[in-house]
Amino acid sequence: MPDTRRNETFQHAIRTLAHPFSLLAMAVLFANDYYLRIVHPSWMTGKLGDFAWLFFFPIFLTALLVWVLPKKWLKGNTPILIGIGITAVVFTLGKTVPAVLEVMLQTLEWAIPWEFTGVADPTDLMALPVMGLTFLLWKKLPEPRLEKHPNLKWLWLTGALLLTMGNSAAPPSGIACLDVIDGGVYAGETFGVYRASNGGLDWEAVPSGYEFGTSEINECDAWDSHQSLQIIVDPTDEKNQFKFSEDNTIQHSTDGGKTWVDEFEIKPKTEAALAHYSLYHQVSFNEELPLDAVFDPDTGNLILAMGFEGVLVRNPLGEYTRVAIGDYEFIEMTFLSVIKVLYPGDVAIGIMLAAVAVASFYRKKMTVIEIILWGLAIAYTLLYGFVVEPAKNSYGYNTIIVFFGMIGGLTLSVALFVLTFIKVRPVLPVFLTGCMVPVIYIMTMLLWSYNIIPKYQIAFAVGVVLSAGWTVLRHFQYAKLRKKLAEQQVTPPDPPARPAPPPASGH
16 A cells, blocks of 8 residues: 555655745755855855755755654654754754764765765854745645646756755865966966966966866866875976975975975964964865975976965075965964954953953842853853854854854843942942953963964963952952942831821810
8 A cells, every 4th residue: 555645745845845936945056056156255155055055955855754754753744844953953063063064074975976075164053044934835835736747856856966965165275286287387276277477476367267177277286185295306307306394394405305405494373373364264274285386397486385375486596485376375473463363252251251250249149130141151151262262263154153252242241240230339449350350361362372372272261260260369359348348238227217296286
């Protein structure tokens, strides 16, 4: 006996997937992935694909799940709710936990012969509410009519699968490929190709249509990043060789590799430098440098692909020059760069710590609401610092989550300050204690930015502990003051009632 319920639910899923709204979402995803995201990469095109995919994928998933779900779960709107729930959980974990994303990508590549890529970006979660529209479409879909082309349903199902497979993130790679074609040097990155002039000291964009892997420009033969040593030989002189050593040093040999001389050190980037550098890109900085190398046939210059740093050019005299290509260039760290990295996320954490410190002086008289806000502030500070790590993630897509995190932190801080000072007159020593707390915290972040404390989470923990320690110390020093504050909050007794005057005697 055929399974009527499963078949009816499957047909409902296919009809929902073939609805004009679903087809529009698929068309938007196709146009975004294969044109907009390549020609106009931006925060908007990154999010547009997530909205479109999340609209139709739960329907596609439901069409598959109906064949494995128990019959009792196939009633009414239960199937689509299960599809939406699974999609939401997988999408959330993949966007917030890098380790989970890596496992998911490896599993997909093991199951399907396709190269998948992805970016753990918590700000993509803003697209989750679009699945509410998916549910409404499923629920309000009209009764089935006579289909003119019933076989097209398989086309929509296949299209949803292919679009899902093709919806892999394409983050910018920086200058990762170099090649010599017909006597000219070309550099390639994710979204374009550049042609060199003046021995690699000047570059111009190649018209669209030229890309690595085509007949015009050969496939990029980049260095294998898994090898610890890279050697390139001058095509005009086999004894002239260069090597990128394990200690990030470019070495030169003039005797065919028998002896080597250190020429140029590529200093490893600190966490703060990486964070600042990536402010200009949508992904984190690539640390495997250089990525490729060629000799310019006209000048003999050695050109090294340095990812987001553009290229590094060495002339035959042994002089090295940093050269920018497009948006990729070497950036020097300055004090202003450090401040830019720390602002605004860590400033918000500092203000939050100040609010908690000030409120703690009046804890005996705190209301239930103030206690809840105090607890939320502490939990928020720890979550925001340890999980979001704002200074490390204040770039590209993650700028949005740092911004909203800052707004949330400042809102909690203001609420805590206001509710504390409504009943208690602000006292200067307590106010100064609160002002000192964010200064202490920011000082530890400065130690991190100059690599004195190499890890952000360690610097964050040290900053919180020192801020708490300072607050506790001031509590001991202000013992008398706290007693005085408590006395000020005691409501004075009502004055004794005055006796009523005697009634006037009548005449």
